[in-house]
Structure formats: structure tokens, C-alpha cells
Amino acid sequence: MLSDSMLAQNTKKLRFSKNDVIGDGFRIYNGDCIDVLQKIPEKSVKLIFADPPYNLQLKQDLYRPNLTRVDGVNDNWDKFSSNDDYDKFTNDWLQAARRVMADDATIWVIGSYHNIFRVGKIMMDLGFWVLNDVQWYKTNPMPNFRGVRFTNATETLIWAKKSENQKKYTFNHQVMKQLNGGKQMTSVWQIPLCTGHERIKNKQGKKAHSTQKPEELLKRVILSSSSEGDLVLDPFSGSGTTCAVAKKLNRPSVGIEKENEYIKISQTRLNNINKNNYQHLRITEPDKKLIPRVSMEQLLLANLLQESQVIYTKNKKHSAVILSDGSIKNGVGRGSIHKIGALIKEAPSCNGWMFWFYESNNELVLLDEKRQLYRSRHGL
Numbered sequence: 001m002l003s004d005s006m007l008a009q010n011t012k013k014l015r016f017s018k019n020d021v022i023g024d025g026f027r028i029y030n031g032d033c034i035d036v037l038q039k040i041p042e043k044s045v046k047l048i049f050a051d052p053p054y055n056l057q058l059k060q061d062l063y064r065p066n067l068t069r070v071d072g073v074n075d076n077w078d079k080f081s082s083n084d085d086y087d088k089f090t091n092d093w094l095q096a097a098r099r100v101m102a103d104d105a106t107i108w109v110i111g112s113y114h115n116i117f118r119v120g121k122i123m124m125d126l127g128f129w130v131l132n133d134v135q136w137y138k139t140n141p142m143p144n145f146r147g148v149r150f151t152n153a154t155e156t157l158i159w160a161k162k163s164e165n166q167k168k169y170t171f172n173h174q175v176m177k178q179l180n181g182g183k184q185m186t187s188v189w190q191i192p193l194c195t196g197h198e199r200i201k202n203k204q205g206k207k208a209h210s211t212q213k214p215e216e217l218l219k220r221v222i223l224s225s226s227s228e229g230d231l232v233l234d235p236f237s238g239s240g241t242t243c244a245v246a247k248k249l250n251r252p253s254v255g256i257e258k259e260n261e262y263i264k265i266s267q268t269r270l271n272n273i274n275k276n277n278y279q280h281l282r283i284t285e286p287d288k289k290l291i292p293r294v295s296m297e298q299l300l301l302a303n304l305l306q307e308s309q310v311i312y313t314k315n316k317k318h319s320a321v322i323l324s325d326g327s328i329k330n331g332v333g334r335g336s337i338h339k340i341g342a343l344i345k346e347a348p349s350c351n352g353w354m355f356w357f358y359e360s361n362n363e364l365v366l367l368d369e370k371r372q373l374y375r376s377r378h379g380l
């Protein structure tokens with residue numbers, strides 16, 4: 001892994017052009033990401049967040065009913081001669097990105113309906129394995145001024161590992177749960193567009209970057225799929241949102257951006273961040289080995305489960321009866337919740353806490369909830 005100190009030691013080697021900027025825990029390279037990625041050591045990055053050009057193909061300016069022009073995305077960096085041209089570009093940068101990903105790394109790619117389906121197909125064709133498609137639901141979307149279709153209120157984030165058989169990757173389930181008020185976080189994230197004081201403006205008071213992403217979005221991406229110290233990379237860093245949030249969350253970062261103007265904006269933004277002011281954001285996943293074990297038998301003794309109670313699989317296709325020693329029994333056999341779960345799944349192992357459900361008020365609730373309840377009641 002290319003650590004922060006390695007980045008610092010290799011300052012000379014890793015400075016590729018005179019416009020590159022290097023600061024406390026970050027560096028932003030000025031250039032085409034496909035070229036720059038080729039210079040970065042193989043398998044050195046733990047997490048990639050990519051917000052590539054949308055390929056909007058805007059044919060004409062868009063006006064509001066009061067005839068003021070909508071400040072949309074009509075930048076040169078978003079122009080491609082054809083869909084084939086865009087697909088080739090997508091294929092090339094994704095391949096270059098995959099090379100720098102460590103064996104336990106994951107990648108997030110965000111896009112709108114204009115590009116995300118093309119990007120998703122190319123990712124699958126290259127062998128990436130999709131873990132989730134997260135919907136960013138914008139609570140304050142731009143209206144559809146002409147009223148000819150629905151207000152477009154979402155963007156999709158594809159979260160993927162390098163391949164189907166990649167065994168390890170980071171997912172900080174407990175951190176996300178904590179961020180979501182104690183409930184499992186779903187793949188729909190309600191976050192407003194980047195407005196107000198967070199939006200960087202130029203000297204004329206206009207948006208400094210047309211597609212600056214909200215920091216809350218990056219906070220979830222980085223907190224969910226990396227740990228402090230992991231190297232985060234953004235091949236289309238724009239106004240530097242990813243590197244800014246990575247700095248706040250104590251992750252070293254590398255940004256790549258082809259427009260020098262945005263590099264300067266990012267440099268000022270990042271240098272103004274004092275890491276010490278953001279310690280409260282750095283929620284960490286509890287070390288599983290330190291979490292006290294709880295057995296089915298303990299849950300029976302605590303009256304949280306009952307002998308002869310029936311538990312079910314998710315779709316109620318299978319059920320089992322709880323026995324007095326905490327084991328379970330059904331047509332498949334008798335044993336622990338894990339063993340019987342594995343036999344049903346025909347898999348080498350199974351986490352029974354996440355596989356079995358109990359019934360409460362006509363709803364199925366994950367067995368793990370009982371374990372959590374026991375832990376919280378006993379101050380564990």
C-alpha cells in the first residue's frame with residue numbers, strides 16, 4: 001500500500017508536472033487521468049471515487065420560465081464526439097484505475113442517467129463485480145423547467161470490487177449503522193445538492209466548478225469503505241471534494257485533474273482544512289475480536305428467545321425450532337444456527353445471526369437484533 005509517508009518520501013519521483021500540488025496528506029496531479037494513473041504504482045490504492053464526465057450531449061442552452069439561462073454543465077471537459085468515443089474513454093480510464101487498486105480495494109463511480117448505464121456495462125465487461133448501486137436522492141433537485149418529464153432527482157453510485165472472486169474488501173457496517181441512527185443504512189441516500197457556504201464561488205460570485213459534489217456524499221463513501229490511513233484516489237478530482245473529505249477523515253489522498261484552474265481551487269480548499277477540527281467525524285468500526293461473544297443459550301436464559309420458538313429464513317422457505325441448549329432443529333438436521341444455515345445454503349459457512357429471523361408483530365426481524373439487544377442491556 002502506498003502510505004502517506006511513502007507518498008512524502010517519493011515526492012520527487014511522484015511529481016509529474018509543474019502544476020502538481022502537494023500538501024499535508026494529499027497530492028493533486030495535473031493531467032489526463034489515464035496518463036497519470038499509469039505512473040502510479042500498481043495495487044497501491046485502497047479506495048477510488050470517480051465522478052467522470054457525464055457525456056450530457058447538450059444540444060442547446062436551457063432557460064427558466066422567466067427566460068434566465070440555467071447554469072448547467074456545458075464545460076469542454078464534458079464534450080465527446082460520439083457515444084463510442086465516450087465508451088472508449090470510459091474503458092481506458094477504468095482499466096487504468098483497476099491496475100492501481102490493491103487486492104482488497106473497491107471503486108465507486110457516480111453518474112446520471114446520461115452515462116451510468118454505459119459506465120456500468122463497461123465495468124461489468126472489464127470484470128468489476130458490483131456490490132451495490134446506491135441512489136443519491138437529491139432533496140433539492142433542479143426542477144424540470146419545461147415540465148415535459150419528471151424532475152430528475154437522483155444520481156447513481158456504482159460500488160464495485162475488482163472481480164467476483166476478490167475475497168476481502170472493507171465495509172464498515174457498524175459505522176454506517178451509527179450514522180443512520182442505529183438502523184442498517186440502505187442504498188438510498190438523501191442528501192441535498194451542494195449549496196450555501198459549502199459551494200465554492202469564483203471572484204464573480206459564480207460556481208467555481210459546475211458539478212461540485214456535497215461533502216456528505218463523500219463522507220459516506222469514504223467512511224463506509226476505507227479505514228484511517230488508507231490511500232484514497234479520485235481520477236476526476238474537480239474542486240477537490242474527495243481529497244478534502246479524505247483529509248478531514250484522516251486518509252491520505254491522490255487527486256487527478258486535467259484543468260489547472262480546478263487544481264488551484266482544490267489547493268486553497270485543502271490547505272484551509274485543519275485536520276484537528278474534524279476528529280468528531282472519524283467514526284471507526286469496532287474491532288470484531290473485541291466485541292463480547294453472545295450465545296443462543298444466553299439469549300434463552302435472558303428470556304429474549306424461548307425454547308420451542310420457531311425461527312425462519314428470509315423468505316420463510318425454511319424454518320427451525322430452538323432447543324433448550326440454544327441449538328436448532330429442522331428437517332435438514334440439528335446443530336448451531338450457523339451449521340444449519342450453512343447446510344441450507346449449501347455453503348461452507350454461514351453467519352446464522354444474519355441468516356435467521358424471528359417473528360414479531362407479523363414481521364420478520366433479523367435474529368442479530370436479539371443479540372444486539374442483549375449486548376446493550378448488559379452494557380457490553
Ligand SMILES: C[S@@+](CC[C@H](N)C(=O)[O-])C[C@H]1O[C@@H](n2cnc3c(N)ncnc32)[C@H](O)[C@@H]1O
Pocket residue numbers: 031032033034051052053054077209211212213214235236237238239240241242256257258259262
Ligand atoms: C464531474 S467533474 C468532478 C467534480 C468533483 N467530484 C467535485 O466534487 O468537484 C469531472 C472532472 O473531471 C475532469 N476531467 C475530465 N476529463 C478528465 C481526464 N481525462 N483526466 C483528468 N480529469 C478529467 C474535469 O475537468 C472535471 O473537473
